[in-house]
Amino acid sequence: MIWTIRALKICGWSSVLMGLIFFINPYLYAELEGANFENIAWLRNLGAALISVNGIGALLASSNPLKEKKLYDVVLLASCLETIALSWSTYSWEFSATVPWLIIVPLLMAALVSIFLLVFRP
Secondary structure, three states: OHHHHHHHHHHHHHHHHHHHHHHHOHHHHHHHOOOOOOOHHHHHHHHHHHHHHHHHHHHHHOOOOOOOHHHHHHHHHHHHHHHHHHHHHHHHOOOOOOOOHHHHHHHHHHHHHHHHHHHOOO
16 A cells, blocks of 8 residues: 555656646746747646646545545546557657657656556555
């Protein structure tokens, strides 16, 4: 159970952090990755989802993963679907970014978190 709680906290805090960057200042992230500003609305929207579902949802579920199993499953589903979508977009390189590691590193982190959530599912 300790690993389940750790997986949820890693998911929660990393999602809140990335979500806040995307939600509050998506232009900063786009500028860092060398992207144009055409799709800032999508980045801000993703930030809101990361903060709410993956972030706060995971942190709430970490208080008692067995009792909060339905919430855990929602966080797990969101994390896995977002990882699949990011993988697909990375494979097709649907980004205007010119600094690939700023796309690939978050993808690897998202994949790792999703795997942890799957492996340590209560």
